[in-house]
Amino acid sequence: MNIPTLDDLNFSNSKVLVRIDINSPVDSKTGKLLDDSRIKAHVETIRELVSRGNGVVLVSHQGRPGDNDFTDLEEHSRLLQKHLDMEVEFVGDVMGPYARERIRNMKLGSVLLLDNVRFVSEELIEASPLQHSRSFLVRRLQPLFQGYVNDAFATAHRSQASLVGFPLVLRSSAGRVMEKEVSALAKVFNEGEEPKVFIMGGGKVLDSLRIIENLVKRRLADRILTGGLIAELFAVAKGLDLGKDNLQVLEKAGVLSLVPRARKLLLSGAPVEIPVDFKVEKGGQVYEEPANKVTAVIKDVGSTTVGIYSSFIRDAKIIVMRGPMGVIEDERFRESSRTLLKNSLESPGYLIVGGGHMISLLGGIGPLDSSKVHVSTGGGALLLFLAGERLPALEALDISAREVLKK
Numbered sequence: 001m002n003i004p005t006l007d008d009l010n011f012s013n014s015k016v017l018v019r020i021d022i023n024s025p026v027d028s029k030t031g032k033l034l035d036d037s038r039i040k041a042h043v044e045t046i047r048e049l050v051s052r053g054n055g056v057v058l059v060s061h062q063g064r065p066g067d068n069d070f071t072d073l074e075e076h077s078r079l080l081q082k083h084l085d086m087e088v089e090f091v092g093d094v095m096g097p098y099a100r101e102r103i104r105n106m107k108l109g110s111v112l113l114l115d116n117v118r119f120v121s122e123e124l125i126e127a128s129p130l131q132h133s134r135s136f137l138v139r140r141l142q143p144l145f146q147g148y149v150n151d152a153f154a155t156a157h158r159s160q161a162s163l164v165g166f167p168l169v170l171r172s173s174a175g176r177v178m179e180k181e182v183s184a185l186a187k188v189f190n191e192g193e194e195p196k197v198f199i200m201g202g203g204k205v206l207d208s209l210r211i212i213e214n215l216v217k218r219r220l221a222d223r224i225l226t227g228g229l230i231a232e233l234f235a236v237a238k239g240l241d242l243g244k245d246n247l248q249v250l251e252k253a254g255v256l257s258l259v260p261r262a263r264k265l266l267l268s269g270a271p272v273e274i275p276v277d278f279k280v281e282k283g284g285q286v287y288e289e290p291a292n293k294v295t296a297v298i299k300d301v302g303s304t305t306v307g308i309y310s311s312f313i314r315d316a317k318i319i320v321m322r323g324p325m326g327v328i329e330d331e332r333f334r335e336s337s338r339t340l341l342k343n344s345l346e347s348p349g350y351l352i353v354g355g356g357h358m359i360s361l362l363g364g365i366g367p368l369d370s371s372k373v374h375v376s377t378g379g380g381a382l383l384l385f386l387a388g389e390r391l392p393a394l395e396a397l398d399i400s401a402r403e404v405l406k407k
């Protein structure tokens with residue numbers, strides 16, 4: 001693929017639309033953002049564009065409709081302003097008359113943040129770049145810009161309008177975050193870096209399962225250590241009785257229908273490890289139970305599991321960690337994810353950490369050695385990339401290089 005970078009396009013004194021990913025974990029009680037690492041990550045790209053006299057209009061999503069973390073981007077704009085150390089105008093609109101008026105009247109050298117792009121229903125459709133290039137979002141915003149930059153590596157696995165539509169109609173490049181991610185992650189495909197250990201947790205069960213299927217098919221993973229809801233799915237697939245409450249959690253997440261796919265993977269001999277014990281909660285009490293004798297709601301993996309997983313981590317040449325082992329929003333269920341992260345940092349292998357929730361745990365750990373650790377802004381995108389899947393947002397930039405830049 002031929003992905004143009006900011007060095008290739010050299011935007012200056014233009015209005016540039018920049019797709020970033022500042023989707024961040026949200027405290028469900030207070031509604032406040034729990035982590036601002038993704039916001040900080042884009043500072044370099046934005047500063048560079050501003051320093052070349054461009055008017056920078058930022059667009060991002062936050063959460064998904066119906067979820068607790070589906071919010072507007074007002075708090076994000078305040079944090080971005082703090083990290084950029086310059087004014088960021090928050091526009092509470094995405095493509096309506098108000099947003100277009102603010103873009104038309106903005107000064108070159110200034111920064112404006114549009115509202116959550118998933119407020120626009122078209123953004124929720126997965127469609128081809130061509131289809132999205134004809135969306136209202138693209139048709140309304142495109143005439144206001146001379147260029148488009150995609151810095152949203154963490155959403156590069158979605159074929160949504162703000163990611164794949166604009167490259168077909170504007171001169172487009174990758175931003176600095178996108179560029180660095182792609183070059184750092186290519187390491188994983190190097191031969192001779194085995195064993196490769198993937199630690200998979202979190203709540204996005206379908207995404208995780210697809211990734212595991214790919215990793216297994218391409219023989220990229222030597223071990224896949226599971227936690228979070230994906231571990232519960234595999235435990236059920238293995239025939240463990242996790243009890244009514246946990247089955248209800250899986251049913252509510254709409255993932256019980258995935259049990260046969262998980263079972264097929266296990267039967268095919270996939271190197272998927274399932275926790276041997278869990279930390280559970282009942283009536284405010286927290287305790288550990290063996291995986292085959294669970295009587296309460298699972299909130300984290302247990303300490304024996306952490307010990308076993310840590311022994312695999314110690315021997316690994318490449319460790320990829322995505323998605324927490326437990327409900328880390330609650331301090332009582334943060335321990336196992338934190339311990340596995342610490343052990344991965346201390347192991348001799350190269351560590352790639354991804355996903356908003358895992359990155360938020362790096363905060364308390366201290367300075368990181370960039371030759372040993374790559375902190376990816378990506379969660380699902382990171383793993384799909386590593387599983388060798390094509391990422392639609394990168395493909396759209398590639399099409400743009402062939403079809404728009406050549407004109």
Ligand SMILES: Nc1ncnc2c1ncn2[C@@H]1O[C@H](COP(=O)(O)OP(=O)(O)OP(=O)(O)O)[C@@H](O)[C@H]1O
Pocket residue numbers: 201202203204227228229298299300322323324325326327328329354355356357358378379380
């Ligand atoms: N056993 C569990 N039961 C219910 N929820 C869980 C469990 N384990 C983890 N979670 C939830 O998973 C969520 C994080 O998962 P998610 O897949 O979003 O990971 P992430 O690393 O933030 O990835 P991304 O950056 O792609 O969003 C947290 O909100 C956490 O509470």
Ligand SMILES: O=C(O)[C@H](O)COP(=O)(O)O
Pocket residue numbers: 021023063064154155158356378379380381
């Ligand atoms: O956190 C992520 O993985 C990205 O921001 C993409 O979010 P999504 O899974 O809701 O598309």
